[in-house]
Amino acid sequence: xxxxxxxxxxxxxxxxxxxxxxxxxxxxxxxxxxxxxxxxxxxxxxxxxxxxxxxxxxxxxxxxxxxxxxxxxxxxxxxxxxxxxxxxxxxxxxxxxxxxxxxxxxxxxxxxxxxxxxxxxxxxxxxxxxxxxxxxxxxxxxxxxxxxxxxxxxxxxxxxxxxxxxxxxxxxxxxxxxxxxxxxxxxxxxxxxxxxxxxxxxxxxxxxxxxxxxxxxxxxxxxxxxxxxxxxxxxxxxxxxxxxxxxxxxxxxxxxxxxxxxxxxxxxxxxxxxxxxxxxxxxxxxxxxxxxxxxxxxxxxxxxxxxxxxxxxxxxxxxxxxxx
Amino acid sequence: xxxxxxxxxxxxxxxxxxxxxxxxxxxxxxxxxxxxxxxxxxxxxxxxxxxxxxxxxxxxxxxxxxxxxxxxxxxxxxxxxxxxxxxxxxxxxxxxxxxxxxxxxxxxxxxxxxxxxxxxxxxxxxxxxxxxxxxxxxxxxxxxxxxxxxxxxxxxxxxxxxxxxxxxxxxxxxxxxxxxxxxxxxxxxxxxxxxxxxxxxxxxxxxxxxxxxxxxxxxxxxxxxxxxxxxxxxxxxxxxxxxxxxxxxxxxxxxxxxxxxxxxxxxxxxxxxxxxxxxxxxxxxxxxxxxxxxxxxxxxxxxxxxxxxxxxxxxxxxxxxxxx
Ligand SMILES: Cc1ncc(C[n+]2csc(CCOP(=O)(O)OP(=O)(O)O)c2C)c(N)n1
Numbered sequence: 231x232x233x234x235x236x237x238x239x240x241x242x243x244x245x246x247x248x249x250x251x252x253x254x255x256x257x258x259x260x261x262x263x264x265x266x267x268x269x270x271x272x273x274x275x276x277x278x279x280x281x282x283x284x285x286x287x288x289x290x291x292x293x294x295x296x297x298x299x300x301x302x303x304x305x306x307x308x309x310x311x312x313x314x315x316x317x318x319x320x321x322x323x324x325x326x327x328x329x330x331x332x333x334x335x336x337x338x339x340x341x342x343x344x345x346x347x348x349x350x351x352x353x354x355x356x357x358x359x360x361x362x363x364x365x366x367x368x369x370x371x372x373x374x375x376x377x378x379x380x381x382x383x384x385x386x387x388x389x390x391x392x393x394x395x396x397x398x399x400x401x402x403x404x405x406x407x408x409x410x411x412x413x414x415x416x417x418x419x420x421x422x423x424x425x426x427x428x429x430x431x432x433x434x435x436x437x438x439x440x441x442x443x444x445x446x447x448x449x450x451x452x453x454x455x456x457x458x459x460x461x462x463x464x465x466x467x468x469x470x471x472x473x474x475x476x477x478x479x480x481x482x483x484x485x486x487x488x489x490x491x492x493x494x495x496x497x498x499x500x501x502x503x504x505x506x507x508x509x510x511x512x513x514x515x516x517x518x519x520x521x522x523x524x525x526x527x528x529x530x531x532x533x534x535x536x537x538x539x540x541x542x543x544x545x546x547x548x549x550x551x552x553x554x
Numbered sequence: 555x556x557x558x559x560x561x562x563x564x565x566x567x568x569x570x571x572x573x574x575x576x577x578x579x580x581x582x583x584x585x586x587x588x589x590x591x592x593x594x595x596x597x598x599x600x601x602x603x604x605x606x607x608x609x610x611x612x613x614x615x616x617x618x619x620x621x622x623x624x625x626x627x628x629x630x631x632x633x634x635x636x637x638x639x640x641x642x643x644x645x646x647x648x649x650x651x652x653x654x655x656x657x658x659x660x661x662x663x664x665x666x667x668x669x670x671x672x673x674x675x676x677x678x679x680x681x682x683x684x685x686x687x688x689x690x691x692x693x694x695x696x697x698x699x700x701x702x703x704x705x706x707x708x709x710x711x712x713x714x715x716x717x718x719x720x721x722x723x724x725x726x727x728x729x730x731x732x733x734x735x736x737x738x739x740x741x742x743x744x745x746x747x748x749x750x751x752x753x754x755x756x757x758x759x760x761x762x763x764x765x766x767x768x769x770x771x772x773x774x775x776x777x778x779x780x781x782x783x784x785x786x787x788x789x790x791x792x793x794x795x796x797x798x799x800x801x802x803x804x805x806x807x808x809x810x811x812x813x814x815x816x817x818x819x820x821x822x823x824x825x826x827x828x829x830x831x832x833x834x835x836x837x838x839x840x841x842x843x844x845x846x847x848x849x850x851x852x853x854x855x856x857x858x859x860x861x862x863x864x865x866x867x868x869x870x871x872x873x874x875x876x877x878x
Contacts, residue, residue, distance in 0.1 A: 262806040263734025286704030286740035287671050287732055315670065318705070353591035353642075355653050357669040525872050529591060529653030530642030536865045 231414055235377075236406040238384035238416075239269050239345075243307065245417075246391055247277055250305055253391060254281040256292055257309030266311045267347055267406055293319035293344065297327050297396075300342040305391055310346040313362045313400065320365075327396040328371030342396045343387065349402040349440045349490055350538050356526035359534070361490040363400050363439075364497045367468040373397040374467040375421055376439035380410030382465060385419030392418075400467075402440025402490075421466050424474040430460035433548045434478040436501060437488040438464040441539055445488055448544035459548060467497060475501065476508050483514040484551040488539050493521035515551040520544050560833055566765050567828065568842045569607070570600040570821045573624040575846050576633055579854065580623065580640060580654075584800050588857075589640045592669075593654050594621040598795035601820035602727050603628050605768025606695065609723075609776040613692040615663045615681045617674040620655035621727075622667045625697055629664040631657065633849050634856035643860025650863055671732075672698060672705035675724070679711050682720035682785075693779050697725045700789075701732025703746050709753075712787070716753045719784035723776055724750065726787065727762065729794040734806035750787035762792030763818045766827075795819075 233241070246253045255270060261284040264271035274282040285292040289310055296308035310316045316323070323344070331339045350359035367374045375390060375397060377383045383401070390397035427442060428449050435445045442463050449459040460478050464470065479485050485505055487498040498519040505517055523537045577595045584593050596603070599621075607628040610616065618625040626636055631647050639646025640654045648658045657667040665681065668674040678696035685692045702708050703726065715722045726746055730737050737744060747757035756778070760771045768790060775786035793815040797804050828834040 259733045259735055261734075262736075262739070264803070264805055266733070284735050284739055286735070287701045288704045288706065290706055291704075318670075318707075353653065355591060355651075355656055355669070357655070357673075358592070523868060525869055528651040528868065529656070530650050530862065531590065532862055532865060533642075533651070533868050536868055 231412050232409055233380055233412045234406065235380050235383045235408045235410070236267065236269055238380045238412060239387070239401065240271070240273065242384050242387035243270065243273060244276070246307070246388055247273075247281060249388075250391070252303065252305040253307065254283060254304065255307045255309060256283040256285055256296060258285055258287060258311055260284060260309050265309070267401075267403065269406070270309070289315055289318035290322055294322040294326065296342050296344070297322060297330075297340050300340045301330070301338055306342055307387070307391070308342065308344045310344060312358055313346050313348040314357055314360055316346050316362075323366070323372070323396070323398075324369055328369045331395060332371060339394045340396045341391070341394050343390045343399065344396070345399045345401065347403050348400045349404060350522075350527045350534055351404045351440070353529055353531055353534055355529040359527035361522065363467055364491050364495070364500075366398050367497055371395065372468060373421070374400065376400045376402070376465065376467055378402075378405065378439050378442040378463050378465070380408065380412050381416060382419060384412055384416045386421055388418040389421045400439060404440045408443070422471065424465050424471040425463045426460060426474065426478065427463045428459070428461040430458040430482065432458045432482055433484040433486060433551055434460045434462060434482045435486050435488060435544065435548065436462045436464065436475060438467060439490075441488045441490055444539060444541050445544060447541040448548065451541060451545050452548055457548065457552060457554070470501065470504070472504055472508065475505065479505055479509050480512045483512055485513070486518045486520060486544065486547045486551060488520045488544055490522050490538055492524050493519055494524060496521050515553065518547040518551050520547050563828055563833055564838065564842070566604055566769070567821070567824055567834070568846065569604045569628065570765065570824065571842055572846045572849070573600045573603070573627055574821060575850055576627060576853070577623055579850050580637075581796070581800075583640070583854070589654065590642070591653050591655070592620065592799045592801075593640070594799050595794075595796040596621050596624040598815065598819065599727055599729060599762065599792045600624055601765035601768050601824070602725070602762050602790045602792055603697070605765045606725060606772045608769045609773045610695055611692075613690065615665055615692065615694045616697070617665045617678050617681075617694070618667060618697040619671070619674070619699060620667055620669040621699070622657055622697070623654070626657040626659070626664060626667070629659065629662045631659045631662055631664060633853035635659075637853040637857040638860040641857040641860060642862070643857060644863040645856065645860040672702035672707040674698065675702065675707050675711035678722050679714050679720060682715065682722045683718065686718070686720055691780070693721045693723055693776060695723045695725060697727060699732060700726055700728040700730075700737060700746055701735070701740070702726075703749060704740055712750055712753045712755060712785070715785040716755050719782070721779045722785040723772070723779060724755070724785060724787040726789045727792060728789050729792050731794065731798070731807070733798045733802070736806065747787055747789040755785050755787045757787035757789065759789045759791060762790030763820045763823060765820055765824050
């Protein structure tokens with residue numbers, strides 16, 4: 231069955247709601263409006279306003295309420311419209327959700343799932359377009375997922391809901407209309423491993439979420455020039471699957487990390503450091519990072535596109551590590 | 555009514571028409587792909603910004619939301635510089651980098667277009683604090699939608715402003731909906747001015763469709779602020795005739811409700827009142843429309859003729875450059 235990323239995500243929510251009556255969705259405009267990116271469209275009619283619960287504009291309040299409800303035995307899915315707005319809930323996520331289990335000596339856990347959109351490309355300017363995944367990936371106590379395919383959009387949510395601890399799911403805004411094949415019996419997928427999306431032997435392109443497509447495009451272009459690129463989709467940003475990354479780097483001896491976050495203190499920085507720690511002597515060239523320019527994402531299309539990774543910049547970085 | 559009153563009434567009407575036509579043109583240009591990203595129209599709410607403007611003096615500061623084309627025009631930004639901004643051209647009031655949601659002008663003490671709901675309120679408190687500490691006689695005018703009232707920042711800001719007796723006018727544009735969430739689905743107390751009152755701030759609800767009423771009530775409140783009596787809160791009851799943004803399918807409200815409110819279109823209401831009292835002739839009205847049309851045509855031409863900021867300058871202004 232061909233489906234969109236958005237529909238796959240909606241089907242995942244529907245499935246979870248049907249499977250477990252403790253599951254409910256809470257967030258701004260998830261109900262009557264149909265979800266700011268139309269993910270939950272129609273679900274309020276199906277499940278009612280108690281379980282598809284519109285909240286006032288109060289990110290800190292309803293995210294905190296999600297934490298409380300999770301501790302109280304429910305399985306909330308909190309939707310925050312975009313990662314920029316999640317900063318209003320940062321306190322609840324970092325100071326409460328992430329700490330409670332450890333700080334209480336293991337007595338309390340927070341089985342909460344938070345979904346939010348991320349990323350640039352829609353000309354929404356500097357308060358709607360950032361990729362702050364790494365802020366959350368920095369925090370012990372959280373798990374951070376970034377489904378990049380229709381299958382992962384469909385499958386990661388249930389696995390996240392089964393997790394006894396808080397899980398954050400990042401959905402890149404450029405993915406919602408992506409189409410893909412989904413088996414009729416599609417369901418939960420494991421979240422503990424990165425995936426090799428394309429096999430190759432000359433260079434490893436490491437990416438996640440909205441930049442997987444750009445890396446695939448870059449790999450195709452590189453192939454035309456006789457360069458064989460392997461593409462790794464991290465899928466889970468915390469904890470990182472070092473094994474899959476290192477296995478690939480040991481094979482290709484060259485790595486390019488593609489991350490829409492800003493370069494400084496990025497996820498790409500972390501992965502680069504791990505490669506250095508774990509397989510420096512396997513490398514034929516220094517690791518390259520293709521990240522966003524260190525600038526608030528600008529509105530006009532030519533500047534926005536210039537600010538974020540592109541197939542051309544990925545190709546150039548790959549050639550650089552190959553000395554071509 | 556004195557000739558002066560007559561002239562004033564004409565000005566109010568012309569300014570409302572100016573905002574209306576400017577935005578109708580913007581919607582058209584959005585469909586034509588000239589304006590991108592999010593575009594939030596103020597159509598239906600013009601009486602608020604026009605009425606409030608009558609109390610704003612050159613030394614005062616203004617802060618607004620992403621629905622701020624009208625406020626920017628009223629603050630004195632040229633139609634051309636706003637249109638060019640929405641085109642993303644470097645001749646725009648924010649050099650093209652902000653777009654529709656992020657209009658700025660230091661010259662006009664217009665502190666922006668803020669796209670984080672309630673994000674401007676704490677800044678308004680700070681601007682007023684600076685005025686007070688420096689002994690500047692000025693008022694800070696802070697516009698926001700009723701959706702902001704649910705955010706923590708709203709409550710923190712009102713408390714601070716009241717506690718420190720700061721010269722802030724909190725101007726709540728209550729159009730009944732925050733995106734698709736109706737006020738009665740998001741607030742425990744529907745008379746929002748009562749929330750402000752609970753902080754010890756004198757507050758009032760105003761018919762936001764009646765420009766004369768808006769002007770009179772605002773002027774009274776602002777006089778009190780200028781007299782050193784601390785902040786005031788005004789709740790303008792109004793309605794947004796158009797969708798929240800250009801992406802909104804308006805699943806959450808009936809056409810009939812919109813039509814009911816359109817009977818109280820602020821421009822028609824005021825125009826009819828002037829006609830009934832013989833305060834405007836058809837020729838005067840036509841002359842207004844003609845002036846406005848010419849200004850908008852010129853603004854569009856200015857935006858069309860504008861240029862793209864060179865990509866090499868994308869990093870300018872991330873930090874203040876050291877003087878050469
Ligand atoms: C902190 C934050 N959360 C969510 C949003 C998304 N959003 C943009 S406008 C809006 C509705 C705001 O409604 P209101 O304050 O009443 O102003 P209106 O749009 O009606 O003028 C929402 C939810 C945002 N911009 N900022």
